[in-house]
Amino acid sequence: MNVVFTIFLVLLGSSGISCRCNMYHLNEDEQFCAKSENLDADGLLDFFFGTTSENLSFANYLNCVFEKLNFITPEGIILFDNIIASGRLPWYLARVCEDVPTQIIKVQMEFKSSAIHCKENPPSVPSPSTVRKCITENYRSTPHGHK
Secondary structure (H helix, E strand, C coil), X not given: CHHHHHHHHHHHHHCCCCCCCCCCCCCHHHHHHHHHCCCCHHHHHHHXXXXXXXXXXXXXXXXXXXXXXXXXXXXXXXXXXXXXXXXXXXXXXXXXXXXXXXXXXXHHHHHHHHHHHHXXXXXXXXXXXXXXXXXXXHCCCCCCCCC
């Protein structure tokens, strides 16, 4: 049984699925985008989990992150296929993070389904903010307050 578990962990590690949740960690691109709006990890978490997600600084942060992740063209066209293909979609859009491998996969699949829904039914004015809102609001397992 230990061999099977070890193989599972090796495969999980090579799949790119991260089992570590640190809400306050920003990668290099996120740090760059946050700094340009004078935001820090604490401030961003307020936007991700609070009621102020319509804030202009947060919208500018999302625009920057979408550009860095190749989720939007320089002309402002949302690249839904790139969003759908992202393995870190729950993290980048809603800071949803799970530590249990089966939950990680489940959350990723549900976010992809939500992104596909939003591609097929885009917001009337597609922007990083409205697309993020569409995906997080259509994500079935979103706990209360994660809008």
